[in-house]
Every structure is written in structure tokens, then in C-alpha cells.
Amino acid sequence: MVEPRSIAYRPDRWLTDSRVYNLIWMGRWLERADNTTRVINNFARVAVENGSDMVALQQSLNSAAAIRGIPTEDPRRALELLLRRHEVSSIYHSLTTARGNATHVGTVELIRALSEAVLTLEDDSAMPQSPLDALLLTNQILERLSAVYKVIDDNWFHQEALSEEEVYRRFVQQQQQQ
Amino acid sequence: MLTGDISKTTLNEHLNSDGSTRPVYQPLMDSLNGLGVPELQQRWRDANDTAALDAFTFMLDPREFRTVPTDWLPRLIPADEWDTISRGVAQRLKAINHFLLDLYCGDQQVVPPDVMYSCQYYNPELQDYRPASDVFVHVYGIDLVHMGDGRYVILEDNLRIPSGIAYQLKTTQIGLNVLPELAGGYDIVPYDIRSAYLDMFASLCETDSPVCVLLTDSKFGSAFFEHRYLSELLDIPLVEGSDLYVGHNGRVWARCLDGDFEVDLVYRRVEDLELFVPGLTEAYLDHKVVLVNAMGTGACDDKLVFLWVPDMIKAYQGEEAILEQARSYDLRSPENRQYVLQNLDSLVLKTRQGYGGLGVFIMPDLDKGYRSRLAQQLIEQPQVFIAQETLDFSRHLVFDETSGEFEERHVDLRVFAVQNGRGEVTVFPGGLTRVSEANSRVTNNSSGGSCKPSWVVR
Amino acid sequence: MQTELGGPITVETIPVHYVYVARYTYTDTVVQNDNFLRLSPFADDCQTPGPCSVATFPQGRQIQYPDRLGNAVHRVRVTTPHHELIIAATGQVSLNRRIVDAPDVILAGAEHGLEAQEFLTASRLADPTGVEDAAREACAGADTLLYCVNNVVHWIYANVRYERGLTSVNTTAADVLVSMRGVCQDQAHLCLAMLRALGIPARYVSGLLTRQPGETHAWVEFLHPNLGWLPADPTRGVVIDLGADYLKFGVGRDYSEVPPVSGSFISRGDGHLDFTTAQCFFDRDSVSVDDALNLLHSSDGVM
Numbered sequence: 001m002v003e004p005r006s007i008a009y010r011p012d013r014w015l016t017d018s019r020v021y022n023l024i025w026m027g028r029w030l031e032r033a034d035n036t037t038r039v040i041n042n043f044a045r046v047a048v049e050n051g052s053d054m055v056a057l058q059q060s061l062n063s064a065a066a067i068r069g070i071p072t073e074d075p076r077r078a079l080e081l082l083l084r085r086h087e088v089s090s091i092y093h094s095l096t097t098a099r100g101n102a103t104h105v106g107t108v109e110l111i112r113a114l115s116e117a118v119l120t121l122e123d124d125s126a127m128p129q130s131p132l133d134a135l136l137l138t139n140q141i142l143e144r145l146s147a148v149y150k151v152i153d154d155n156w157f158h159q160e161a162l163s164e165e166e167v168y169r170r171f172v173q174q175q176q177q178q
Numbered sequence: 179m180l181t182g183d184i185s186k187t188t189l190n191e192h193l194n195s196d197g198s199t200r201p202v203y204q205p206l207m208d209s210l211n212g213l214g215v216p217e218l219q220q221r222w223r224d225a226n227d228t229a230a231l232d233a234f235t236f237m238l239d240p241r242e243f244r245t246v247p248t249d250w251l252p253r254l255i256p257a258d259e260w261d262t263i264s265r266g267v268a269q270r271l272k273a274i275n276h277f278l279l280d281l282y283c284g285d286q287q288v289v290p291p292d293v294m295y296s297c298q299y300y301n302p303e304l305q306d307y308r309p310a311s312d313v314f315v316h317v318y319g320i321d322l323v324h325m326g327d328g329r330y331v332i333l334e335d336n337l338r339i340p341s342g343i344a345y346q347l348k349t350t351q352i353g354l355n356v357l358p359e360l361a362g363g364y365d366i367v368p369y370d371i372r373s374a375y376l377d378m379f380a381s382l383c384e385t386d387s388p389v390c391v392l393l394t395d396s397k398f399g400s401a402f403f404e405h406r407y408l409s410e411l412l413d414i415p416l417v418e419g420s421d422l423y424v425g426h427n428g429r430v431w432a433r434c435l436d437g438d439f440e441v442d443l444v445y446r447r448v449e450d451l452e453l454f455v456p457g458l459t460e461a462y463l464d465h466k467v468v469l470v471n472a473m474g475t476g477a478c479d480d481k482l483v484f485l486w487v488p489d490m491i492k493a494y495q496g497e498e499a500i501l502e503q504a505r506s507y508d509l510r511s512p513e514n515r516q517y518v519l520q521n522l523d524s525l526v527l528k529t530r531q532g533y534g535g536l537g538v539f540i541m542p543d544l545d546k547g548y549r550s551r552l553a554q555q556l557i558e559q560p561q562v563f564i565a566q567e568t569l570d571f572s573r574h575l576v577f578d579e580t581s582g583e584f585e586e587r588h589v590d591l592r593v594f595a596v597q598n599g600r601g602e603v604t605v606f607p608g609g610l611t612r613v614s615e616a617n618s619r620v621t622n623n624s625s626g627g628s629c630k631p632s633w634v635v636r
Numbered sequence: 637m638q639t640e641l642g643g644p645i646t647v648e649t650i651p652v653h654y655v656y657v658a659r660y661t662y663t664d665t666v667v668q669n670d671n672f673l674r675l676s677p678f679a680d681d682c683q684t685p686g687p688c689s690v691a692t693f694p695q696g697r698q699i700q701y702p703d704r705l706g707n708a709v710h711r712v713r714v715t716t717p718h719h720e721l722i723i724a725a726t727g728q729v730s731l732n733r734r735i736v737d738a739p740d741v742i743l744a745g746a747e748h749g750l751e752a753q754e755f756l757t758a759s760r761l762a763d764p765t766g767v768e769d770a771a772r773e774a775c776a777g778a779d780t781l782l783y784c785v786n787n788v789v790h791w792i793y794a795n796v797r798y799e800r801g802l803t804s805v806n807t808t809a810a811d812v813l814v815s816m817r818g819v820c821q822d823q824a825h826l827c828l829a830m831l832r833a834l835g836i837p838a839r840y841v842s843g844l845l846t847r848q849p850g851e852t853h854a855w856v857e858f859l860h861p862n863l864g865w866l867p868a869d870p871t872r873g874v875v876i877d878l879g880a881d882y883l884k885f886g887v888g889r890d891y892s893e894v895p896p897v898s899g900s901f902i903s904r905g906d907g908h909l910d911f912t913t914a915q916c917f918f919d920r921d922s923v924s925v926d927d928a929l930n931l932l933h934s935s936d937g938v939m
Contacts, residue, residue, distance in 0.1 A: 001295060014415040014434060015434075015436060016415055016416075016417050016421040016432055016433060016434050016435075017418075017420060017421050017433040017434070017435075018396075018416075018417065018420060018421050019416070019421075020419040020435055021417075022397070050322055096243060099233065099243075100243075100397055101397075102233075103233050103397050103402065103406055104397045104406065104416065106409070106410055106416070107410060108232055108407075108410065111222075111232060111233045112229075112231045112232055115230060115232070115233060116231060119230075120229075129252040130268035209733060265746075291701040292701060292702060292703045292704045292709075294701075294709075295699055295701040295709070295711055296672070296701075296703060296709075298900075300711075302696070302697040302698055302699045302713045303696070303697035303711065303715055304697075304712055305697060305699060305711050450668075450902060451904055452667045452668055452715065452902070453667060453668075456667065456717070459715055460715075504923070510704050511755060512750040512751055512753055515753075515754070516750065516753070554758070555758050557758050557759075558758055558759055558760040558763075559760055559892075560754070560892075561704070623921065
């Protein structure tokens with residue numbers, strides 16, 4: 001049997017069930033935010049390079065929105081839906097939910113890094129007006145997300161870090177045993 | 179509603195009664211003047227941003243990310259005033275703990291039996307159960323108001339799961355980081371919550387380095403910030419109810435990916451333990467786990483039992499109470515009922531079991547219709563209420579960063595203390611100052627009030 | 637013994653054994669069940685309690701204390717998970733049958749001490765405001781205490797029809813005055829409100845009918861300036877001399893202060909009173925919890 005204290009107080013911190021749960025979901029929401037940001041970022045870069053306007057960008061984002069289950073009756077709103085408006089699939093929602101999970105997972109550095117990412121979308125009036133705006137905004141979000149990953153790397157996992165896959169695998173395994 | 183003239187008659191923390199600045203506030207006033215309003219506005223925004231980034235929240239609605247509204251202007255308490263508070267709080271905590279032991283394991287003669295046993299939070303199953311080291315209340319929160327001239331009056335005790343100590347720390351930390359200039363000219367009395375807690379935990383357990391966990395009601399709970407903060411501060415696992423279970427050996431275990439581990443002490447921040455961890459009560463009664471705070475402490479949280487705390491101090495400490503408490507009326511007595519009904523308009527009604535500002539009715543601040551409805555309820559169910567004198571307690575400057583103006587609001591002071599297994603009490607200097615909303619005397623965070631840092635200064 | 641003023645004479649002392657049982661069932665597991673039981677005989681001149689006890693299944697921890705009105709309260713907290721809670725009360729009490737030669741007194745200007753005030757004013761379920769007209773009608777011009785109580789009790793006995801299933805534990809005296817129907821508890825509440833409206837302090841009594849097995853019963857007591865509290869039962873139209881027919885568990889300003897069972901439980905499901913009954917024995921030397929369970933099981937057998 002493992003000595004309890006060594007588990008409770010090991011350097012990369014205890015992995016209780018509820019913590020693992022929050023860790024997994026934090027990872028999933030971060031993944032989703034990251035993914036959506038990169039899609040917008042890519043379309044915005046293409047739009048800037050081709051010199052196309054907002055309407056064209058919105059249209060090209062339409063399919064990206066559709067894939068994420070966001071209704072697209074109004075093609076002019078695809079960008080804001082993806083960024084902030086949509087209640088489940090927007091980057092903003094993904095990031096705030098990830099932050100909610102992070103408050104359980106800790107540490108405060110991690111929460112702070114995630115909050116910094118949330119801040120980029122906190123201001124409703126800062127919605128991009130041009131493809132360049134969209135490019136800059138998503139660049140900023142990606143930067144902040146990198147900062148989050150760095151914090152996780154530095155402060156959380158140390159050398160004995162478990163990969164998310166490994167955490168998930170063990171979690172599933174444990175669930176099956178019970 | 180409070181009328182405008184109240185501000186003229188009420189004590190302002192930074193002023194003497196003649197309107198001159200209290201000496202203790204002089205350096206602070208000078209620093210504020212030195213910084214100037216535009217700079218203050220900027221710093222206020224910086225501090226608010228820091229609070230938001232660190233998820234310094236008090237959630238009223240689990241779906242809404244809500245940072246604690248904070249006024250970063252510190253409240254100052256001179257060390258000699260603090261000395262009285264500190265001694266008074268320690269005396270009271272010891273007396274309450276002594277009483278609880280006598281209630282459950284002895285033959286207490288202080289509080290009438292019908293008051294004691296009809297209390298919702300009295301636990302019959304704890305009769306004859308001695309908690310670890312005979313201490314029931316390990317973490318104590320007490321609400322005080324300042325009446326001027328260092329005279330502090332107790333409004334209520336918080337004995338079950340008092341919250342706010344992390345808010346005390348965090349407001350002070352952020353405030354000092356963002357506004358270091360305000361500390362100029364002051365020697366702030368330091369304190370060490372981490373050592374006091376860890377020492378208290380260890381003193382309650384038989385092993386030298388016990389495995390302790392902090393039990394939270396989940397990240398959707400209102401004070402979750404504090405749970406996470408303390409878990410990080412004390413470096414103890416943060417667990418939800420589903421993480422804990424009672425194993426075959428009757429001990430409490432935590433589910434963990436690398437193997438479950440046995441828990442010696444649960445610092446619980448939930449009320450209905452059995453609902454979160456089935457079997458925990460039995461494990462506790464079998465002395466297989468230590469609970470902080472112990473079970474049964476709510477019996478003294480009752481607003482009616484509050485009336486007898488000065489008698490507890492007399493009975494168990496053989497002393498007079500150092501701190502006075504708000505004059506309260508036991509409505510079981512017909513004389514008191516008559517008096518209260520005649521003077522209802524100037525009193526505060528509280529329900530016996532209320533907490534967090536719920537069930538508190540400040541009659542002078544209510545409209546006539548509401549008052550008469552309460553009077554009717556009082557006649558019909560006097561046993562549900564107690565009445566308390568309405569106190570005209572102090573106000574403090576707050577800074578509105580939007581308008582750049584200073585305003586005055588009522589403030590109270592929640593002071594925290596711990597009692598360890600050796601019976602020693604540590605009172606943490608300063609406490610959490612809670613600020614009412616404009617035109618209100620209710621200062622609870624659950625009721626939407628804000629908070630501010632409090633320093634004890636030499 | 638008779639006082640110079642007239643008053644109660646104890647004519648006989650009758651030992652009675654009683655058994656009470658109730659079963660509550662729940663739709664989901666209950667993890668904690670905390671109940672206040674007022675199921676032990678009240679101690680006063682009319683009755684002297686002998687050994688009495690309450691029990692629950694599953695078992696809980698219990699304490700006993702007198703509440704502010706002197707009722708014996710058992711508080712039982714069950715922490716064993718359960719879907720069904722059985723509460724049983726058993727015991728012995730000596731009923732002192734009293735013949736009262738009560739002097740009547742003029743009602744107008746009667747003075748009552750502060751202690752009686754709470755039995756003159758509104759309580760949650762018996763508010764004198766709103767029943768004044770009916771009270772005046774019922775007392776039919778009587779200007780002395782006993783005459784007045786007698787008239788009110790008989791007015792209710794004659795006019796409020798006993799009917800089950802229409803009212804609940806929250807039905808007020810004012811509600812009863814509208815429907816003019818209800819059970820003993822409702823009749824008692826209306827009686828309380830009317831007596832209070834006439835300036836007579838009155839309190840609610842909860843207990844058992846000793847010669848009538850079944851549910852608990854409710855009646856009232858009114859305050860006589862010289863003789864203290866005297867009983868009256870509007871359900872059966874009886875005043876003062878109740879014989880040995882009544883066993884008193886407790887008194888309060890109305891039902892809400894002396895329910896036989898009150899409390900709270902923690903569960904995801906709901907609960908309801910599945911079955912309750914009580915029975916008294918004049919011919920037994922003892923009763924036990926088993927007698928209570930037998931009452932329960934014999935009812936199951938019928939079903």
C-alpha cells in the first residue's frame with residue numbers, strides 16, 4: 001500500500017476524484033477554445049492576405065460555426081457567435097468554464113493565466129470590426145493560451161507530470177473497477 | 179430607509195467627535211491626498227483587475243462569476259483598541275467551548291433547557307460525546323460593530339462554518355500590493371494564519387503530521403474562493419463530498435488516482451455532513467476522524483442562546499465579559515414581548531436560526547406595512563424571534579472609483595480566531611471589515627455588501 | 637377537597653395505560669430525521685404521569701426536556717438511513733377525575749395577569765380578529781364566564797360539522813368559520829378564537845380519548861380567575877367535567893405549538909404520515925412497545 005501522506009502531499013499535488021474530474025474538463029474546454037481560436041485566426045489571416053472584407057470573413061466562418069453546432073441563420077453574426085455570444089461553443093464560454101474548473105484544480109497562477117485569456121473577450125464592445133481586428137484579437141488569445149500552457153507545465157506537472165491521456169486512462173480504469 | 183441626518187450623528191471611523199481627523203488616520207489621509215483622485219481611480223481599477231484575475235469571488239448565483247466588491251481603503255484599528263477586542267474574543271471563545279462541553283458531556287445550568295433543546299442545531303446524538311481535546315469550536319468568527327471611543331459591541335457569533343478569513347487575507351494582500359503608499363507611516367501588526375491553523379490541526383490529532391483535507395461544497399458554492407485559497411495556503415487537499423467515503427475499517431478515506439488514502443482530520447466547510455459523505459457522522463462518533471469545527475457547535479449559534487453567553491463567561495471563566503453584546507430580548511417572557519411590541523419601531527428583529535443577514539429585520543429601516551406584518555408575526559410566533567436594540571454604529575469612508583468621490587457607509591468587523599487542542603486561542607489582528615450598501619445597515623456579503631481591508635496599526 | 641371559593645374535588649384516581657403509534661413513509665432514503673415528540677402525559681392536578689417512554693424504529697438518540705409551557709418533549713434524532721420511521725409512545729398515567737364546583741364570575745372587566753396575555757391574543761391558527769361577530773352570536777348575551785364558555789362550546793358543537801379530509805394542519809379558525817366543517821382540531825381552533833374574542837384566555841390541548849381508540853384528539857382549556865385552567869371539548873359538547881375520558885399530552889396557544897410529532901428530515905424524496913393510532917387500557921398492568929407495534933401490524937393485516 002502506498003503511504004497516505006506521500007499521496008496527499010506529493011509535490012505535484014493530490015489527484016482526488018473531483019480534482020481529476022475538473023482537470024479533464026478544464027483540458028477539454030481549453031482544447032475547444034484553442035481550436036476555435038485557431039480556426040478564426042486562420043480565416044482572418046487569409047482574409048487579410050487576400051484583402052477581403054468582413055462580409056467575406058463572416059461567410060467563410062459560417063461553416064466553421066455550423067460544424068460546432070452553432071445555428072447560422074444570420075451569416076453576418078458567425079464571428080461574434082464564435083467569439084463570445086454562443087452559450088456553449090463560443091471561445092468565451094469555453095474559457096470561462098475552463099476557469100471554473102481551474103478554480104478547483106488550482107493553482108492561483110493557473111487561474112490568473114486563464115483569467116487573462118478571458119479578459120481578451122470580456123469587453124463586449126471590443127468585437128472585431130475588420131479581418132485585421134479579428135486576426136489581432138485571436139493572436140492575443142493564442143498568446144494568452146500559450147501562457148496558460150506554460151503555467152500548467154511549470155507549476156503543475158513538474159517532472160513526474162501525467163499526460164492528459166494518462167490521467168484520463170487511469171480515471172476510466174478506476175471508474176471501471178468500482 | 180436611513181435618513182440623511184444619520185450621517186451627522188453617527189461616528190465616522192476617521193473623525194473625532196469634534197470633526198477633527200483621528201490621529202491614527204492622519205498618515206492615511208496624507209497618503210490619499212498625496213496620490214490624488216485620478217491616481218486613486220487608476221489604482222482602484224488595478225486592484226479590481228487583480229481581484230478578477232485571481233478569481234477572488236463570492237458567488238451569489240452559481241452561474242455568475244462575481245468578484246467580491248471591495249473598497250481598498252483600509253480600516254485602521256489602533257493596537258490598544260485591538261488589545262481589548264482580542265482579549266474579549268479569546269475570553270468569549272473559551273467560554274463557549276467550555277459551555278458546549280458542559281452541554282453535551284456535563285450538566286450545564288446556564289441556559290434554560292427549553293431554549294437549549296428546542297434549538298434546531300442542538301444534536302441529541304452527541305450527548306456524552308467528547309470531541310478531540312474537548313474543543314468544539316476551532317475556527318470562530320465574531321461580528322462586532324464600533325460605537326466610538328474604542329467601544330465595540332458584539333452582534334453575533336459564527337460557530338458552525340464561519341467564513342471570511344481568506345477574504346481578510348486577500349483584501350489585505352491585494353490592497354498592499356496595489357496601494358503600498360497607504361501603508362506609509364504605519365507599523366501593521368502581522369499574523370500567521372497558516373501556522374496557527376496547521377498547529378491547531380496537529381494539536382487535535384494523535385499523529386504528529388496528520389493527513390488533513392478541506393471539504394468543500396463544490397466550486398459552485400458561494401465561498402468557494404476561500405476553500406480553494408485555504409487549501410493552497412495550508413497545502414491540504416481540497417475535496418468534495420464524493421471524494422470521501424468511510425472504508426471497511428471505519429475510517430474516512432479520500433479517493434485518489436494514485437491510490438486512496440486515509441484521512442485524519444476533515445476541515446469541513448459544509449453543514450450537512452451526512453448528505454455529502456454518508457457514514458461520516460458514525461466515523462466521527464467512533465473517534466475515527468477529527469472534524470473542524472466539531473459537530474454540535476450550532477447550538478450556540480442560535481440567536482436566543484446568544485443571550486446567555488455573558489452568563490457562560492461568568493460561570494466558566496469567573497469573569498465579567500470584556501466585550502459587551504447588543505442588548506437582546508428573550509420573547510418567551512410576556513414582559514419582554516410587551517416591551518418589544520411597544521418599542522418595535524426602534525428595534526431589530528432576528529429569527530433564531532437565521533444567518534448571513536437572512537432573517538434580520540431592522541425595524542427603523544422598514545416601511546410601515548412591513549413593520550406591522552412583522553408585528554403580527556411576532557404576536558403569532560414569538561418563539562421564532564429575538565429582538566435586539568438598533569445600534570447606531572460607525573461608518574467609514576469608501577472611494578467610488580467611477581465618480582472619484584468619497585462616500586460614507588456603515589461598517590462592521592468580523593474577527594476570526596482559532597482555539598487549538600491545548601486550549602490556546604489565537605485571534606488574528608484586523609479581521610474582515612464588511613461594508614453596507616448605501617442607505618443600509620446590513621453588512622453581510624450574502625446580502626450584497628462589500629468588504630475592505632482592516633489593519634491593526636501601532 | 638373543596639375550597640371556600642368552591643372548586644375541584646378529586647373523586648377518584650384512575651390508572652390508565654396508553655399506546656400510541658405512527659408510521660411515516662418516504663419516497664427516498666432519509667439520512668437524518670429529527671423530531672420533537674409531544675406524546676407524554678402533561679403533569680398537573682388532573683393527571684399524574686407514571687413511567688412513560690417513546691421509541692423509534694430505526695432507533696435514534698433522544699433527549700427529554702420540558703418546553704416553555706411545561707409540555708414534556710422528547711427530541712429524537714435518527715441518523716440511520718431509512719425509508720420508514722415508526723414512532724411509538726407508551727406509558728401509564730393516573731387520571732384524577734375532578735368534580736368542579738366552580739363559582740361563576742362576571743366577564744366584564746375581568747383582569748388577567750401578563751402571563752395570560754398570550755392566550756388572549758392571536759396565535760398562528762387562532763386569531764380572535766374576524767370571529768368577534770360569530771363569538772357574540774354564540775355566547776348569546778351571556779355575561780358570566782361559565783355561561784359564556786358553555787354557550788360557545790355548544791354553539792360549535794351544534795353548528796360546526798365534524799368532517800374529515802377537508803382541512804389540514806394549516807387551517808385557521810377564520811377558515812373554519814367560513815366552511816363550518818372540520819375535525820376536532822379545527823373545532824378547537826374556532827373555539828379558542830371565539831373565547832379570546834370574548835376576552836377569555838384560552839389554550840389548545842392535545843391528547844387522547846381514553847375510551848375511543850383511534851387518532852389523537854384536541855380540545856381546549858379556558859382560564860378561570862380563581863381556579864386556573866378548566867377544560868372544555870367543543871367536539872363533544874362537554875365543559876369542565878371530562879370524567880376519565882381524556883388524557884392530556886400537551887398545551888399550547890394552538891396546534892402549531894403542540895403537534896404530537898413535528899420535525900424535519902433530510903432526503904431527496906418526500907414523506908407522509910402513513911398510519912397512526914392510539915389506544916388506552918383501563919385493565920392492564922403494563923404496556924410495552926410491542927403493544928404499539930401490534931397495533932400497527934394488526935392494521936396492516938386488515939389492509
